[in-house]
Amino acid sequence: MPTQTSSVFFHPLSTEGNLPAPPERFTYPFYYEPHPLAKLAASDLQDHLAGEKSWDFDFGLNPGANSGQGKMFGVLVVSNEAGDLGYLAAFSGKLAESNHLPGFVPPVFDLLPEDGHYKNGEREISAINDEIKRLEARPEFFRQQELVARLQSASATELQAERAKLKATKKDRKRRREAGRSELDPSAFTELEQSLAKESIGGQLAYKDLARAWQARLERETKALEKMTGKIDQLKQKRKEASNALQHWIFSQYRFLDSTGAVKDLPDIFADTVFKKPIAGAGECAAPKLLQFAYANDYRPLALAEFWWGRAPDSEIRRHLNYYPACRGKCQPILGHMLNGLEVDPNPLLVNPAIGKRIDIVFEDEDLIVVNKPAEFLSVPGRHIEDSVYQRILDRYPEATGPLIVHRLDMSTSGLLLVAKNKVAHEKIQRQFLKRTVKKRYVALLDGRLERGEGAIDLPLRGDLENRPRQIVDARYGKSARTNWKRLEERPDGRTLVHFWPITGRTHQLRVHAAHPAGLNTPIVGDDLYGHRAERLCLHAEWIAFRHPVSRKEMEFLVNVDF
Numbered sequence: 001m002p003t004q005t006s007s008v009f010f011h012p013l014s015t016e017g018n019l020p021a022p023p024e025r026f027t028y029p030f031y032y033e034p035h036p037l038a039k040l041a042a043s044d045l046q047d048h049l050a051g052e053k054s055w056d057f058d059f060g061l062n063p064g065a066n067s068g069q070g071k072m073f074g075v076l077v078v079s080n081e082a083g084d085l086g087y088l089a090a091f092s093g094k095l096a097e098s099n100h101l102p103g104f105v106p107p108v109f110d111l112l113p114e115d116g117h118y119k120n121g122e123r124e125i126s127a128i129n130d131e132i133k134r135l136e137a138r139p140e141f142f143r144q145q146e147l148v149a150r151l152q153s154a155s156a157t158e159l160q161a162e163r164a165k166l167k168a169t170k171k172d173r174k175r176r177r178e179a180g181r182s183e184l185d186p187s188a189f190t191e192l193e194q195s196l197a198k199e200s201i202g203g204q205l206a207y208k209d210l211a212r213a214w215q216a217r218l219e220r221e222t223k224a225l226e227k228m229t230g231k232i233d234q235l236k237q238k239r240k241e242a243s244n245a246l247q248h249w250i251f252s253q254y255r256f257l258d259s260t261g262a263v264k265d266l267p268d269i270f271a272d273t274v275f276k277k278p279i280a281g282a283g284e285c286a287a288p289k290l291l292q293f294a295y296a297n298d299y300r301p302l303a304l305a306e307f308w309w310g311r312a313p314d315s316e317i318r319r320h321l322n323y324y325p326a327c328r329g330k331c332q333p334i335l336g337h338m339l340n341g342l343e344v345d346p347n348p349l350l351v352n353p354a355i356g357k358r359i360d361i362v363f364e365d366e367d368l369i370v371v372n373k374p375a376e377f378l379s380v381p382g383r384h385i386e387d388s389v390y391q392r393i394l395d396r397y398p399e400a401t402g403p404l405i406v407h408r409l410d411m412s413t414s415g416l417l418l419v420a421k422n423k424v425a426h427e428k429i430q431r432q433f434l435k436r437t438v439k440k441r442y443v444a445l446l447d448g449r450l451e452r453g454e455g456a457i458d459l460p461l462r463g464d465l466e467n468r469p470r471q472i473v474d475a476r477y478g479k480s481a482r483t484n485w486k487r488l489e490e491r492p493d494g495r496t497l498v499h500f501w502p503i504t505g506r507t508h509q510l511r512v513h514a515a516h517p518a519g520l521n522t523p524i525v526g527d528d529l530y531g532h533r534a535e536r537l538c539l540h541a542e543w544i545a546f547r548h549p550v551s552r553k554e555m556e557f558l559v560n561v562d563f
Contacts, residue, residue, distance in 0.1 A: 007080075007297070008102070008103065009088055009089075009103065009104070009105050009293065009297075010078070010080060010086045010087075010088065010299070011041075011044065011045075011086050011087050011088070011089065011103065012084060012085070012086040013037065013040055013041065013044075013077075013085045013086055013087065014040075014044075019037065019040070019085060020035070020036035020037050020040075022037060022077070022079070022085070022302045022303070023035050023037075023302060023303050023345075024343075025343045025344055025345045026301055026302065026303065026304070026339070026342045026343065026344045026345065027303050027304040027305070027344070027345060028344055028345040028346065028347055028348070029287055029304055029325060029326040029331070029335055029339075030325045030326055030328065030332065030347070030349075031325055031347070031348050031349055031528075032304075032305075032325060032345070033533065034303070034305035034323050035077070035302075035303040035305070037077045037085070037302065037303050038075060038077050038087075038303040038304065038305035039305065041075035041076075041077050041087035041089075041305070042073075042075050042305050042307055042323075044087070045073060045075055045087075045089050046307075046309070046321070048103070049073070049309055054101075054102055055095075055096040055098070055101055055102075056096060057071075057095055057096045059071065059309060059310030059311060060310050060311025061310055061311065061320070068310065068311050069310060069311055069312075069313060070308050070309055070310025070311050070312060070313075070318060070320065071091055071092065071093070071095060071308075071309055071310060072091070072092040072285070072286055072306055072307070072308055072309075072318075072324065073089065073090070073091050073092075073286060073306065073307055073308075073309055074089070074090045074091075074092075074285075074286025074287055074289070074290055074304065074305065074306040074307075075087045075088070075089055075090075075290075075304070075305055075306075076088045076090075076287075076290035076291065076294060076301055076302075076303075076304050077301075077302045077303040077304075078294050078299035078300055078301055078302060079299070079300045079302060080298075080299055080300075081298055085302075088105050088290050088293055088294060088299065089103060089104050089105065089290075090104055090105050090286040090287075090289040090290045090293075091104060091286060092284060092285045092286045093281065093284050093285075094107075094112075094284075098112070099111075099112050105289050105290060105292075105293040106289075106293070107284065107289060108254050108255075108256065108283050108284075108288060108289060108292045109250075109253040109254050109255075109283070111250065117249065118246065118249075118250060121242065121245075121246040121249070122246070124242060125239055125242050125243055125246070128235055128238060128239045128242065129239065131235055132232055132235050132236065132239070135228075135231060135232050135235070136232060138228075140228070141228050141229075144221070144224055144225045144228060145225060147221055148218070148221050148222055148225050151214075151217060151218055151221055152218065155214035155217075155218060158210070158214070159207075159210065159211060159214065162206075162207050162210055163207070165203075166203050166204070166207060169199065169200075169203055170200070173196045173199060173200065176192070176196065177192070177193065177196060180192040180193075248267070251265065251266040251267050251277075251278045251282075252265050252266070252267060253265075254266045254278075254282070254283040256269065256283070256288060256292060256334055256337055256338055257291075257292060257295040257296060257338065258295070258337055258338050258339070258340035258341055259295060259301075259338075259339070259340060259341035259342045260340060260341040261295070262337075262340065264337050266278040266282055266283060266334075269333050269334055269336075269337055270282070270333055273333050275329075279329060279330060279466065281330055282330045282333075282334065283330075283334060284330075285326065285327060285330060285331050286306055287304060287306065287326045287331055287335060288331065288334050288335065288338060290304065291335070291338045291339075292338070295338075301342065305323055306323065306324050306325070306326065307321060307322060307323050307324065308320060308321070308322055308324060309321070312517060314473070314518075315472045315473050315474055316464070316470075316472050316473075317470075317472075317512065317515045317516055317523075317529075317530045319515075319523070319531070322531075322532065327466060327467040328466070328467050328468055329465065329466030329467055329468075330466055349384070350384050350385075352385050352387050353376035353377065353411070354374070354376070354377045354378065354385075354387045354388070355387075357374045357376075357377055358374075359371050359372070359373065359374070359377075359389060359392055359393075360372040362416065362557055362559060363555075363557060366421065367420065367421055367422060367424075367425040367548075367549055367550050368418065368419070368420060368421065368425055368429075368548065368549065369393065369418075369419040369420075369421065370416060370417070370418060370419075370544075370557050371389060371393075371416070371417050371419060372414070372415065372416060372417075372559045373389055373409055373413075373414055373415060373416075373417045373541075374414055375412055375413065375414040375536045375537060375540075376411060376412055376536065377389065377411065377414075378411050379405060379408040379409050379411070379417060380405055380408060382411075389405065389417060389419070390404055390405050393419050397421060400421045400422065401421075401422050401423050402420060402421075402422055402423035402425075402426040402427075403420075403423075403426055404419050404420060404421075404426070405417075405419060406418040406419065406420055406426060406429045406430055406433065407430075407433055407438075407505070409541055410507075410508065410511075410537075410539075412526075412527075412528075412536070412537035412539070413442075413537060413539045413540070413541060414536075414539075414540045414541070414561060415442070415540045415541025415542055415559065415561070416440075416541045416542070416543070416544045416557055416559055417541070418544070418546070420549070424549070424550075425549040425550065426549075428549035428550075429546065429549045432546055432547060433505075436503070437546070437547070438544065438545070438546045439501075439543075439544065439545040439546070439556075440501070440502060440541060440543065440544050440545075441499055441500070441501055441541075441542060441543040441544075442499070442500040442501075442502070442510060442539060442540060442541050442542065443488075443497065443498070443499055443500075443539075443540050443542045443561060444497070444498050444499075444500055444510065444514065444524050444538060444539045444540070445495055445496070445497055445498075445524065445525045445538035445563050446495060446496045446497075446498055446514060446520065446522040446523070446524060446525065447495060447522060447523050447524070447525045447527075447531055447532065448494060448495070448496065448522040448523075449490060449494060449496055449522070450487055450496050450498070450520060450522060452487075453486065453487045454484075454485060454486040454487060455484075455485060456482065456483070456484050456485070457482065457483045457484075457485065457513040457519045457520070458480075458481070458482050459473045459478075459481055459512065459513060459516060459518055459519055460473065460474060460475055460478030460479055460480055460481055461473060461474070461478045461479060461481045461506045461507070461508070461509060461512060462474045462477050462478040462479060463507070469507070469508070469529070470508075470529055470530075471506070471507055471508045471509075471512050472512075473512065473516055473518065479504075479506060480504055481504050481506040481509045481512075481513070482502075482503040482504050483500055483501065483502050483503060483504075483509060483510060483513045483519075484500070484501040484503065485498050485499065485500050485501070485513075485520070486498065486499045495525060496522065498520075500513075500514075508529070508530075510524070510539060511523070511524055511527055511529065511530050511537075511539070512530060514527075514530075515527065515530035515531055516530075524537060524538055524539050525537075525538040525563075526538050527539075536563070538563045540559075540561040540563070542558060542559055542560060542561060543556065543557070543558045543559075544556065544557055545557075
């Protein structure tokens with residue numbers, strides 16, 4: 001980093017040559033192209049990370065590395081009271097087991113001091129855990145647990161055997177009664193019935209006596225066990241209360257400024273969200289750290305950028321040196337408060353991308369429409385934008401019934417989309433999708449070369465709950481996602497044209513399977529979520545084959561794309 005002047009955290013931007021003019025508005029942090037000043041700041045920080053440092057951390061950047069993990073870094077371009085341009089730097093979470101590293105702004109709240117409230121509370125909870133473990137490890141506790149378990153098993157076995165015996169004797173009494181009815185005179189038969197009744201009552205009473213005996217013994221031994229576990233249960237309740245109190249105290253210590261000086265803590269900020277309370281890690285990301293330090297030290301925020309440095313986690317797609325927006329789950333509520341009073345770039349996601357675009361009809365009859373959806377065009381209405389294939393078709397065919405849209409394409413994906421004009425057609429085509437008899441092929445342009453010519457990808461996916469709409473690979477909770485692929489062409493510019501055949505239809509399936517290191521490790525050109533932004537996402541649903549919902553005729557359609 002350059003020589004630090006006004007503050008150990010303020011890094012002046014080089015005055016060699018003319019610096020780009022500062023932006024008129026602050027960066028919209030959830031979807032942006034970094035301002036040139038932010039790129040200069042990021043480049044300077046990256047030079048520092050690549051060079052000699054007073055601390056050490058394994059970012060997993062050594063060739064062939066299978067260990068280590070990258071980190072999200074952020075830069076905030078600011079001006080100081082003298083009007084000098086510089087930047088502040090931050091990392092998300094902690095780095096090299098520390099919250100404080102030279103040149104990086106401090107956390108909003110530091111949990112790590114040994115004599116602090118958090119560490120003291122942590123030690124108190126740890127002491128409770130140790131006492132619980134000690135009590136649970138006592139030999140007499142183990143013996144009593146085993147005794148109760150043995151008695152429960154033995155009582156269940158003996159009572160089950162007794163019930164089986166009662167059932168067998170009941171069957172035998174029935175046999176004897178039927179035989180006596182045909183073989184004995186009335187007086188003898190009456191005596192037999194009385195005898196059989198006594199046997200039945202005696203058997204039932206014996207079973208009840210046995211059950212009561214077992215119950216009494218089990219209650220006695222269970223009470224002895226509960227006496228031992230009572231102290232443990234009290235300690236567990238104490239641990240729960242201490243943990244909840246410590247967590248609430250931690251959240252209340254994270255107090256965030258906005259540009260006007262107004263303060264809110266995490267519980268206040270998250271009270272009106274779907275989460276209702278702060279989620280783990282809230283307030284530890286780079287963007288809130290940077291804005292907090294700027295406001296508290298009279299720096300004027302001008303532009304923000306965050307980038308990934310190092311090896312990606314196994315589940316997420318993060319690419320070394322790529323810029324990323326602030327996360328939605330943890331940061332959006334916090335930044336929603338912190339940006340109050342700043343003039344911020346408008347949210348580009350609120351702008352209708354379909355303005356001026358038309359939907360081409362590839363095929364149409366009285367039951368079905370096949371359309372060629374343009375890129376950056378919603379299949380169905382979104383939260384903020386109504387314009388979509390659904391709305392355009394409904395406007396054009398107001399008499400159409402049913403859900404209309406049979407399947408969807410991502411907004412950024414172009415290509416063939418089926419629309420049903422009535423409920424019957426919709427149900428029959430959707431049934432084909434459910435049975436996976438509809439065949440689809442996509443063409444994509446990848447931002448790099450591939451080592452193999454074809455193959456299959458099997459990576460289960462689920463939504464990233466804290467950063468929608470991104471998807472992550474999750475072998476435990478993800479849904480099965482399978483794709484076949486084949487290389488078509490390697491281009492002189494280093495890009496590769498491929499075909500994709502999705503076997504399943506998960507959200508962003510082809511995009512994640514292309515970009516993830518365990519997939520093709522080569523993102524689709526123009527993928528603003530998993531790769532690099534470009535003029536468009538180069539993914540196109542070019543071919544589809546299915547059976548007509550009414551005539552049952554086999555149909556297929558092909559629409560080429562120019563990329």
